[in-house]
Amino acid sequence: MEEMILSPCDGVLVRFRIQENLTQKRCNTFFKIRQKDDTILEIKKTYQGKISSVEVREGEEVVKGMVLAYVEEYALEI
Structure with a gap:
């Protein structure tokens, strides 16, 4: 299932720590x-x-609700 990461506020993106095609913990x-x-x-x-x-x-510059990235979410076993 693909999820969107949305900006929760207005501001300036100062740093991001993700790259396309990499799995994020x-x-x-x-x-x-x-x-x-x-x-x-x-x-x-x-x-x-x-x-x-x-x-x-x-x-x-980003605004509230703007799409920052798309993530293919993985189900986690509990």
Whole structure:
């Protein structure tokens, strides 16, 4: 199942730690966004998956609801 990672706020993408076609472990930081008040928001996900595509670049302005990346989510055994 493919998931979208959406921006939760307006700001500037200052760093991302993902690459297309790589599997990301759960609870890793995917993106960091500098908000208008200069605070840094870390975007983490609680699932594991393979990055299908990254839709943004470092330094790019983002808005709330903007697609940052697509992830093919893997089911985890508990």
